[in-house]
Amino acid sequence: MNSQDVILGMLLKGPMSGYDMKQVFQSVFSYFYDASYGTIYPTLSRMEKDGLITKESVVQEGKPNKNVYAVTAQGRVAFMQYMHSEIEPESFRSDLLMRMFFGEFVDKEVVIGWFEREIDKKEQQYQQLSSGYQEFARLCSPTKRLCAEYGMESLAHAIQFLKKGLREIRALEA
């Protein structure tokens, strides 16, 4: 899975701009994917050059022009190739867990601070994800709904674990 595969998938539902895509990454996709403009725009240029998508400049009222892209037949083929390839292993990297692993080398108060800030952050993420969920769930496909639920449940589970962990750490003497 690279940015090209993701872009093709999004365009299958209808034409959109690079800016629109970034919005999607920051909402529905935020739990399991992200890409910056520095990835999105050059990728779109390359994909147009390769004939996977076509560009159309759209004049908007009250807003700057935007480049709206649509997927070509060739793009559809490339997307289907991706969807039938081997699933890549998940990549997860956590600074919090690494620090927990080395937690014995810092004061208990420092560790408590890490937990508190991480719980806050994850609770915000959970709110953000679940706020859009209700209308989303009615409109979308069963697998898309499952995908959103996976994110919310994992986040809820992580929050519960961290809260339990925080209580355990606080209960420690010294």
Add this chain to the structure above:
Amino acid sequence: MNSQDVILGMLLKGPMSGYDMKQVFQSVFSYFYDASYGTIYPTLSRMEKDGLITKESVVQEGKPNKNVYAVTAQGRVAFMQYMHSEIEPESFRSDLLMRMFFGEFVDKEVVIGWFEREIDKKEQQYQQLSSGYQEFARLCSPTKRLCAEYGMESLAHAIQFLKKGLREIRALEA
């Protein structure tokens, strides 16, 4: 958190080689971190050059020589700076979740295959993680134990979710 921080943390417990570190990444760290030899060896060279660690060549019986590294006072300072810096946000990227998001574009059987293979893979990971846990938990610090439990519980939760999801997908007509 980069490879340098992780290496420093590991060396605080005692000297070790690049090869040893890779073993650790593949066992205890496997849930939340990994690095290839192509990262480890060049990083060790650079850190030695920077005075964060020292190298000693150790002759072994029945095995090739190995370069064993130890952390210096300067290395300790660098590690403590890391431990007191801002926690970096987690990075998670999932090909499975991305495909679930686009699941409506492929046959139900394809989606079922994804779930089955992913459940297998995660169950193996869970076995691997929990196999080493018992002795590990007695020996290690409370935060290190919490770190290992986080990995196991998250994995167990993911497996339960995927099994439930698989049943839902199978129940779908068409």
Add this chain to the structure above:
DNA sequence: ATGAACATGTAAGTGGTTACATGATTGT
């Protein structure tokens, strides 16, 4: 006039991975 949201793009840098290359030693 000033900031926020909309919109696109590039250049330099980063932090890795993959594949390759080498070689010792042990067990089968």
Add this chain to the structure above:
DNA sequence: ACAATCATGTAACCACTTACATGTTCAT
């Protein structure tokens, strides 16, 4: 003889991010 494990290293590549650069439009 051959595979497996132990052990180190490099070169080429890759997919990104960050910071910069530019400009429109709208609301205050």
